[in-house]
Amino acid sequence: MAAYSHQPIVAIATAPGRGGIGVVRVSGRDLSRLVEALFPTPLQPRHAHYLPFNDAQGLPIDAGIALYFKAPHSYTGEDVLELQGHGGPAVLRRLLERCIEAGRDIELRHAEPGEFTRRAFLNERLDLAQAEAVADLIDASSEAAARSAMASLSGEFSNRVNALADRIVHLRMLVEATLDFPEEEIDFLEKYQARSALEEIRRDLAALVRQARQGMILREGLQVVLAGQPNVGKSSLLNALAGDDIAIVTPIAGTTRDKVAQQIHIQGVPLHIIDTAGLRDTEDTVESLGIARSWAEIEKADVIIHLQDARTHNDELDSAITQRLPPRTPVLKVYNKIDLLEADGATALPGVASNSTLGISAKTGAGLGDLRQRLLDIAGWNPSAESPWLARERHLRALTLAAEHMDIADEHASHNDRVLDLFAEELRLAHDDLCTITGQFTSDDLLGEIFSSFCIGK
Numbered sequence: 001m002a003a004y005s006h007q008p009i010v011a012i013a014t015a016p017g018r019g020g021i022g023v024v025r026v027s028g029r030d031l032s033r034l035v036e037a038l039f040p041t042p043l044q045p046r047h048a049h050y051l052p053f054n055d056a057q058g059l060p061i062d063a064g065i066a067l068y069f070k071a072p073h074s075y076t077g078e079d080v081l082e083l084q085g086h087g088g089p090a091v092l093r094r095l096l097e098r099c100i101e102a103g104r105d106i107e108l109r110h111a112e113p114g115e116f117t118r119r120a121f122l123n124e125r126l127d128l129a130q131a132e133a134v135a136d137l138i139d140a141s142s143e144a145a146a147r148s149a150m151a152s153l154s155g156e157f158s159n160r161v162n163a164l165a166d167r168i169v170h171l172r173m174l175v176e177a178t179l180d181f182p183e184e185e186i187d188f189l190e191k192y193q194a195r196s197a198l199e200e201i202r203r204d205l206a207a208l209v210r211q212a213r214q215g216m217i218l219r220e221g222l223q224v225v226l227a228g229q230p231n232v233g234k235s236s237l238l239n240a241l242a243g244d245d246i247a248i249v250t251p252i253a254g255t256t257r258d259k260v261a262q263q264i265h266i267q268g269v270p271l272h273i274i275d276t277a278g279l280r281d282t283e284d285t286v287e288s289l290g291i292a293r294s295w296a297e298i299e300k301a302d303v304i305i306h307l308q309d310a311r312t313h314n315d316e317l318d319s320a321i322t323q324r325l326p327p328r329t330p331v332l333k334v335y336n337k338i339d340l341l342e343a344d345g346a347t348a349l350p351g352v353a354s355n356s357t358l359g360i361s362a363k364t365g366a367g368l369g370d371l372r373q374r375l376l377d378i379a380g381w382n383p384s385a386e387s388p389w390l391a392r393e394r395h396l397r398a399l400t401l402a403a404e405h406m407d408i409a410d411e412h413a414s415h416n417d418r419v420l421d422l423f424a425e426e427l428r429l430a431h432d433d434l435c436t437i438t439g440q441f442t443s444d445d446l447l448g449e450i451f452s453s454f455c456i457g458k
Contacts, residue, residue: 006028006029007028007107007108007109008026008027008028008029008031008034008078008103008106008107008108008109009026009027009028009108009109009110009111009112009115009116009119010024010025010026010027010096010099010100010103010108010109010110010111011024011025011096011110011111011115011116011456011457012024012025012092012093012096012456012457013025013082013116013457013458014087014092014457015455016089017087017089018087018088018089019087020086020087021064021084021085021086021087022084022085022086022087022088022091022092022095023082023083023084023457024082024083024085024092024095024096024099025080025081025082025111025116025457026080026081026082026099026103026108027074027075027076027078027079027080027081027111027116027119028078028079028106028108029071029078029079030079030106031068031079031080031081031106032079033105033106034081034099034102034103034106034108035068035081037102037103038053038066038098038099038102039051039066043066043068043081044068045068045069045070045073046067046068046069046070046073047067047068048065048066048067049065049066049067049068050063050064050065051063051064051065051066053066053083053085053095053098054098055094055098056098056101056102061085061091061094061095061098062085062086062091062094062095063085064083064084064085064086065082065083065084065085066081066082066083066084067080067081067082067084068080068081069081069082072123072125074125075116075120075125076116076119076120076123076125077119077120077123077124077125078119078123083095083099111456111457112452112456113451113452113453113454113455113456114135114450114451114452114453114454114455114458115451116457116458117131117134117135117451117454117458118131118447118451121439121447127155127158127438127439127440128437128438128439128447128450129152129157129158129161129395129437129438129439130152130153130155130158131439131450131451132152132392132450133149133150133152133153133157133389133390134153134454134458135453135454135455135458136149136152136219136390137149137150137153138455138458141263141265141270142265142268142269142270143268144218144265144267144268144269145218145219145268145270145390148215148218148219148388148389148390149389149390151388151389152215152389152390156388156389157215157388157389157391157395157437158437158438160208161208161434161437161438162438164201164204164205164208164434165431165434165435167197167200167201168201168427168430168431168434169431170197171194171197171198171201171427172424172427172428172431174194175194175420175423175424175427176424194413195413198406198409198410198413199410201406202403202406202407202410205399205402205403205406206403208399209396209399209400209403211388211389211391212391212395212396212399213380213391213396214380214381214382214391215389215390215391215395216390216391216392216393216395216396217269217379217380217381218268218269218270218390219390219391219392220270220393221263221269221270221271221272221379222269222270222271222272222302222303222375222378222379223272223274223300223301223302223303224271224272224273224274224301224302224303224304224305224375225274225276225297225298225300225301225303225304225305226238226273226274226275226276226305226307227276227279227294227298227304227305227306227307227321227325228278228279228306228307228308228318228321229278229279229280229308229317229318229321230277230278230279230280231278231309232278232307232308232309232336232337233307233309233336233337233362233363234275234276234278234307235260235275236336236362236363237275237305237307237334237336237360237362238260238262238273238275239362240362240363240365240368241262241264241271241273241368241371241372242262242264242273243264260274260275261273261274261275262275266372266375266376267376267381267383269376269379269381271375274297274301276290276293276294276297276298277290277291277293277294278291279291279294279295279317279321280317295324298325298326298329299326301326301329302329302330302379303329303330303331303332303375303378303379304325304326304329304330304331304332305331305332305334305371306318306321306322306325306331306332306333306334307334307336308333308334308335308336309335309336309337310335310336310337310338310340310341310359311337311340311341330378332357332358332371332374332375332378333357333358334357334358334359334360334371335357335358335359335360336360336361336362337361337362337363338359338360338361338366338367339361339363339364339366358370358371358374394436394437395437398433398434398436398437399433399434399437401429401430401433402429402430402431402433402434403430405426405427405429405430405433406426406427406430408426409423409426409427409430412426
């Protein structure tokens with residue numbers, strides 16, 4: 001994203017394609033001259049006006065609703081003009097071009113991705129966590145994620161963070177006062193009940209870290225890769241989990257030549273399931289390329305489901321696959337086709353007794369409920385402790401760093417010498433980490449990275 005400027009900006013704010021309604025949005029410090037150039041009659045702020053949208057020659061482009069918001073009472077905190085017309089791509093492009101043409105004297109330009117929301121942040125209409133929640137709400141893929149994103153946008157997460165930061169500031173104030181007047185020999189920790197205040201802050205911060213982990217799981221989900229030799233039922237399992245015929249299933253080994261991905265939701269948690277080519281030695285060039293891609297996906301996985309045929313499990317090839325799987329990635333051994341075991345007269349699947357193994361039938365659905373629960377357990381999902389807001393990796397990192405500084409502060413407070421200057425410094429560092437979440441202390445590079453991931457028009 002380019003350096004922030006105060007030039008007015010314009011963009012189509014609705015998704016590409018045809019729709020009943022399309023919106024062109026303009027934001028700038030003073031849009032009065034643009035409004036005069038576009039419409040013969042003045043627009044009353046915060047009122048809906050049904051008007052023709054004409055080109056420079058006075059010929060109609062469209063007819064729709066014009067809304068004019070005067071600063072600071074708008075989404076961006078600047079003057080905002082919204083033109084709501086019919087949602088045809090050609091109509092919206094002509095409206096956009098008309099705005100650029102009419103706004104030449106005020107240097108109106110095309111908005112960059114996320115620039116409207118960035119201006120809302122810089123004009124203190126939103127803090128940074130709320131601004132990120134705008135993108136999360138747009139990208140939400142489940143009702144649970146949408147509700148949590150809306151809770152974050154309304155300020156629930158920010159309020160929790162700000163309340164903790166304020167309590168740390170109060171504690172710092174007491175420490176600094178004690179450092180400024182050492183001759184009074186005040187036993188700071190006892191007189192002001194600083195130790196109990198410190199413990200309460202650490203406890204509440206730990207709870208916030210746990211909730212952030214839940215919020216990040218709800219936002220990010222898990223990358224789950226189905227791995228195994230050919231014809232063990234990986235594609236059938238993908239279809240069963242997705243509830244649809246996503247992947248082609250045949251009795252022919254090597255049918256899947258490239259990855260097939262599908263997102264599913266379990267209790268609102270997104271799981272990105274990736275079906276891969278069967279792992280084996282082959283002379284087929286195309287299949288070999290698919291197998292190489294399978295191993296590349298396995299290396300990136302959050303969870304690996306090592307699928308095996310229940311009738312021939314743990315054979316030499318399965319053992320070789322097990323040896324090659326990444327050692328730091330959770331692996332769930334799943335034995336498929338237990339329905340065929342039962343048909344052959346077997347009463348149980350030998351060796352399936354641990355939390356890392358499971359017997360299923362992708363054909364009949366047996367064991368799939370247990371498999372879904374195992375995946376949630378590996379993710380660390382706890383529905384009873386569900387976060388009311390979404391969280392990002394940077395939020396969790398900042399909270400974790402703040403918690404570490406508070407732990408060090410506690411060590412200084414517990415030391416015989418009670419080194420209060422070091423105690424105060426750890427409080428300051430913890431406070432700064434919390435403030436990066438809401439954007440009080442945030443680099444321009446981070447802002448550019450965050451807002452560049454937004455869609456244009458938002």
